[in-house]
Amino acid sequence: MKEFNEEQLTTLAHGTTDLLQVIGDDVNRSGVIETPGRVAQAYAEIFAHTGETEFTNYKLFPAEKNADMVVIRDIPFYSMCEHHLLPFFGTVDVAYIPTGEIIGLSKVPRLVDWVARRPQVQENITTMIGDELQRILNPAGIAIYVKARHMCMEMRGINQPGDQTVTNYYLGKFKDDANSRLEFLLNSGVLAQLDK
């Protein structure tokens, strides 16, 4: 995880003090006196992977011949929209059909986290996860289903609470073969949730 150095943390803290001042708060109020430092630390975590272009923290293992699809479902993620720097969050369902290799299971949620911890839009979260899996595994197919709520649509602007945005990514067999796609949607629980 990226560590911000002292200078970066100080710059972030100063920016937060300015923000509190501009919105009309008293920056010396006891409740917010430590807030600039806390925000700097929080942003160091939330934006930990900004600018990183290759996910490297994974292990591969040989796949059995004729291995069937692997589905990892309901992976939670938290990200910040790049337009307003407000949170958006939800779940990711990921499936792939191994050819030569399988990836350590825990590395898939780690990949989702790596993609999310930077200023993002939901569409790019979806395609970045897919593109990295393609690069790492070159599998016979990839399917990704992302469902999220966006605070920039709920807390401001259109002020519409509860909307869910869905984005998909299908490659290889999941793109070409309707049965494989259906099997993914059944395995991931997506079809069971559609009327909720």
Ligand SMILES: Nc1nc2c(ncn2[C@@H]2O[C@H](COP(=O)(O)OP(=O)(O)OP(=O)(O)O)[C@@H](O)[C@H]2O)c(=O)[nH]1
């Ligand atoms: N496609 C996409 N758009 C997003 C995402 N997150 C936020 N947005 C949108 O980004 C757009 C930015 O539009 P602008 O018109 O520049 O900004 P704005 O005036 O704050 O827009 P409103 O949110 O409509 O008030 C808005 O429509 C947001 O809903 C995302 O993950 N994907």
Ligand SMILES: [Zn+2]
């Ligand atoms: Zn936004």
